[in-house]
Amino acid sequence: xxxxxLSMVIVxxxxxxxxxxxxxxxxTPAPTQPPxxxxxxxxxxxxxxxxxxxxxxxxxxxxxxxxxxEQVLRLATTxxxxxxxxxxxxxxxxxxxxxxxxxxxxxGTGQAIEIGTKGDADVLxxxxxxxxxxxxxxxxxxxxxxxxxxxxxxLGPKDDPAQVNGLSxxxxxxxxxxxxxxxxxxxxxxxxxxxxxxxxWSSLGMTPTQEMKWYQSLGQGMGDTxxxxxxxGAYTLSDRGTYLSMKDKLSNLIVVVGGNTIDENKDRxxxxxxxxxxxxxxxxxxxxxxxxxxxxxxxxSKETQEKIGVYGQDKFGQPLFYPDSEEYKSTxxxxxxxxxxxxxxxxxxxxxxxxxxxxxxxxxxVKKGPLxxxxxxxxxxxxxxxxxxxxxxxxxxxxxxxxxTSSDGWKATIKWAELFGVLQGGxxxxxxxxxxxxxxxxxxxxxxxxxTPAPKLxxxxxxxxxxxxxLRAGQDLHGGLNPYTEDQLSEAELxxxxxxxxxxxxxxxxxxxxxxxxxxxxxxxxEKNGEAMNGLAGILQLxxxxxxxxxxxxxxxxxxxxx
Amino acid sequence: MEDLLRALTSSDLAEIVALTLRVTGIAxxxxxxxxxxxxxxxxxxxxxxxxxVRALLYTGMGLPPVVVGLFVYLILSRSGPxxxxxxxxxxxxxxxxxxxxxxPLTTGLTMTSVESVSPELKRQIAALGATRSQAAWTIxxxxxxxxxxxxxxxxxxIISEVGAVMLVGGNIAGQTRVLTTAxxxxxxxxxxxxxxxxxxxxxxxxxxxxxxxxxxxxx
Numbered sequence: 001x002x003x004x005x006l007s008m009v010i011v012x013x014x015x016x017x018x019x020x021x022x023x024x025x026x027x028t029p030a031p032t033q034p035p036x037x038x039x040x041x042x043x044x045x046x047x048x049x050x051x052x053x054x055x056x057x058x059x060x061x062x063x064x065x066x067x068x069x070e071q072v073l074r075l076a077t078t079x080x081x082x083x084x085x086x087x088x089x090x091x092x093x094x095x096x097x098x099x100x101x102x103x104x105x106x107x108g109t110g111q112a113i114e115i116g117t118k119g120d121a122d123v124l125x126x127x128x129x130x131x132x133x134x135x136x137x138x139x140x141x142x143x144x145x146x147x148x149x150x151x152x153x154x155l156g157p158k159d160d161p162a163q164v165n166g167l168s169x170x171x172x173x174x175x176x177x178x179x180x181x182x183x184x185x186x187x188x189x190x191x192x193x194x195x196x197x198x199x200x201w202s203s204l205g206m207t208p209t210q211e212m213k214w215y216q217s218l219g220q221g222m223g224d225t226x227x228x229x230x231x232x233g234a235y236t237l238s239d240r241g242t243y244l245s246m247k248d249k250l251s252n253l254i255v256v257v258g259g260n261t262i263d264e265n266k267d268r269x270x271x272x273x274x275x276x277x278x279x280x281x282x283x284x285x286x287x288x289x290x291x292x293x294x295x296x297x298x299x300x301s302k303e304t305q306e307k308i309g310v311y312g313q314d315k316f317g318q319p320l321f322y323p324d325s326e327e328y329k330s331t332x333x334x335x336x337x338x339x340x341x342x343x344x345x346x347x348x349x350x351x352x353x354x355x356x357x358x359x360x361x362x363x364x365x366v367k368k369g370p371l372x373x374x375x376x377x378x379x380x381x382x383x384x385x386x387x388x389x390x391x392x393x394x395x396x397x398x399x400x401x402x403x404x405t406s407s408d409g410w411k412a413t414i415k416w417a418e419l420f421g422v423l424q425g426g427x428x429x430x431x432x433x434x435x436x437x438x439x440x441x442x443x444x445x446x447x448x449x450x451x452t453p454a455p456k457l458x459x460x461x462x463x464x465x466x467x468x469x470x471l472r473a474g475q476d477l478h479g480g481l482n483p484y485t486e487d488q489l490s491e492a493e494l495x496x497x498x499x500x501x502x503x504x505x506x507x508x509x510x511x512x513x514x515x516x517x518x519x520x521x522x523x524x525x526x527e528k529n530g531e532a533m534n535g536l537a538g539i540l541q542l543x544x545x546x547x548x549x550x551x552x553x554x555x556x557x558x559x560x561x562x563x
Numbered sequence: 564m565e566d567l568l569r570a571l572t573s574s575d576l577a578e579i580v581a582l583t584l585r586v587t588g589i590a591x592x593x594x595x596x597x598x599x600x601x602x603x604x605x606x607x608x609x610x611x612x613x614x615x616v617r618a619l620l621y622t623g624m625g626l627p628p629v630v631v632g633l634f635v636y637l638i639l640s641r642s643g644p645x646x647x648x649x650x651x652x653x654x655x656x657x658x659x660x661x662x663x664x665x666x667p668l669t670t671g672l673t674m675t676s677v678e679s680v681s682p683e684l685k686r687q688i689a690a691l692g693a694t695r696s697q698a699a700w701t702i703x704x705x706x707x708x709x710x711x712x713x714x715x716x717x718x719x720x721i722i723s724e725v726g727a728v729m730l731v732g733g734n735i736a737g738q739t740r741v742l743t744t745a746x747x748x749x750x751x752x753x754x755x756x757x758x759x760x761x762x763x764x765x766x767x768x769x770x771x772x773x774x775x776x777x778x779x780x781x782x
Contacts (some may be wrong), residue, residue: 074652079751083748083751083752088736101738103652103733103735103738103739104735104736105652105733105734105735106734107733118640118641118642118643119640119641119642119646120640120641120642120651120652221751222751223750223751223752223753224750224751226753227753245752246752246753249753250753284641284642286641286646286647286649287641
């Protein structure tokens with residue numbers, strides 16, 4: 001009898017405690033369905049503090065997806081899409097359009113796929129193609145869709161101990177790092193980037209192990225790995241977006257493979273495609289498939305894709321992601337503006353026009369893009385312009401400029417005379433040898449953002465020996481360009497160039513440089529080596545194979561304006 | 564300093580601090596409601612296997628939070644036993660994980676403090692003719708410094724914890740982002756100074772709460 005009161009008290013306490021513990025978390029902050037939370041989002045701190053009295057007020061039953069007016073979609077994604085700020089920029093539109101809240105769980109691709117495999121996310125946005133295909137094959141998703149891409153680059157310390165800088169492929173660079181036993185920081189976390197790195201190693205027939213002292217497997221996210229590489233003077237593979245967004249904090253690192261933009265990345269195997277997958281409701285009944293598919297459709301729609309395509313443009317001078325959905329690709333078009341005339345051609349319109357093809361040349365000087373000896377097919381820009389304004393070939397238009405603007409805001413300008421073929425001598429050489437790309441349309445000099453500033457050339461009397469010396473030597477003496485060889489620019493041609501710089505108004509000599517008609521061609525290419533280009537290769541690339549210089553405008557052209 | 568200002572004026576900060584306090588507060592209350600009486604019961608009773616229970620509690624205090632997180636994750640996953648609750652990646656999951664981390668602390672430290680109340684006092688209480696429940700209450704009051712220490716230790720353990728809440732909460736902006744996961748996020752993005760500023764805020768918050776708890780203990 002004596003023992004009873006204490007045990008009673010304790011048993012009662014225990015029961016109370018158990019009941020509390022059983023129902024409190026359910027009641028607390030609204031699992032998946034807090035109808036009021038989003039509305040109050042401009043954080044009212046007084047609404048939040050612990051309120052135990054609220055506990056019994058809420059049901060303990062598991063919430064259902066249709067309970068509140070606002071639906072919740074759980075997106076498991078890789079850190080690059082979230083950390084870059086892309087999702088914060090584009091998601092609000094979806095959330096208001098579908099009265100839905102998107103919960104973004106940003107982890108490595110490996111973990112994101114694991115979350116999907118357990119059915120704990122409704123939709124995945126990831127970048128590891130093999131794992132994505134396996135995810136579909138295992139029945140966790142019905143289908144995978146291309147959504148966007150960017151590229152991987154190899155970063156290294158400024159002193160470049162393995163002498164990687166200038167190598168064009170990841171494979172060659174990794175070989176050099178291996179030979180030099182230079183420190184390489186690996187993500188080591190089964191992320192998309194780690195998977196890509198391992199595939200480059202396997203192309204060399206090897207798998208890095210812990211015994212290799214130079215190989216540092218960090219098991220960290222991209223940001224941490226970049227910081228480590230910056231501190232330790234290590235090489236590391238990174239997606240370009242994360243690098244760009246952290247560049248100001250990574251003063252010891254330079255891009256050794258991949259160049260300053262995706263166009264300069266010669267190694268197409270370093271492309272980094274992202275896929276979107278809705279988790280299959282047949283294998284994971286708990287998921288919100290209906291909303292997930294709405295999300296997928298929205299993400300692949302032209303409007304969203306266009307937003308993706310410009311994101312980062314103003315901050316980094318280049319987009320962080322390039323749109324790649326089927327819908328986006330099929331709706332690609334180009335608008336021609338001549339004076340007050342304007343006409344838009346869809347890809348289908350262009351394909352219906354007479355096709356022209358051209359074999360490109362090795363680009364001179366510039367360490368430029370993926371172009372090699374390829375055959376490009378598309379529409380002649382000259383013909384296209386004449387379709388909009390048949391009088392454009394008249395000599396009265398001679399002073400005009402033709403301005404190409406790409407979907408990512410990039411611009412290129414050529415002279416009317418370049419297309420309609422009356423240039424000769426130094427002025428022609430200036431354009432066809434690509435001088436205009438850095439030094440401006442009329443040799444006035446430029447300082448474009450993200451590029452080496454190029455000095456004014458015109459109106460100056462340049463000593464032949466000095467110019468020839470720097471052209472032949474290249475590199476530091478010529479804005480980082482590769483040397484121009486005798487084949488690419490002879491001394492006689494240089495004399496004509498310098499004569500034009502000295503006096504642009506002077507008439508060219510009788511034996512002035514001219515172009516054969518088939519070499520003077522600007523086209524909007526949509527086929528490469530006989531195959532239709534997909535988004536990864538670029539649709540509607542303007543390719544200008546004037547003489548030896550080719551593909552100098554390898555961007556997606558959105559408008560062509562005659563000014 | 565600039566970053567501290569930036570952190571303080573950030574519109575998300577109030578939300579993050581509120582969620583941090585809510586999750587940790589609820590987890591602390593529940594683990595105290597369960598842990599303190601349970602610790603007192605164990606501390607005052609003599610039973611076979613008590614040393615085993617004690618060893619178990621001490622081990623629990625050393626549980627790596629990320630392991631707790633993984634465990635809670637697997638249980639709450641849609642393919643886990645409690646998947647139908649749909650708690651994963653919600654604050655509820657974070658509360659569950661924090662309770663599991665805090666419970667050994669509140670229970671174990673209460674047990675120890677009750678045990679350390681001098682045996683003479685216990686005999687004295689008995690001699691004065693207190694019932695068992697009166698005796699228990701008096702001893703618990705006597706041990707209140709130790710019990711407060713248990714709560715403070717549990718609070719410090721869970722408010723500063725990141726591995727488990729990151730795993731089961733997912734660090735979703737506006738939903739499950741607390742101070743510690745926000746610090747990890749900013750560190751990951753290389754924004755060390757903002758991360759440091761958030762760390763300072765966390766420290767100040769902990770200081771305020773601990774001061775308040777000590778005031779309560781004084782009464």
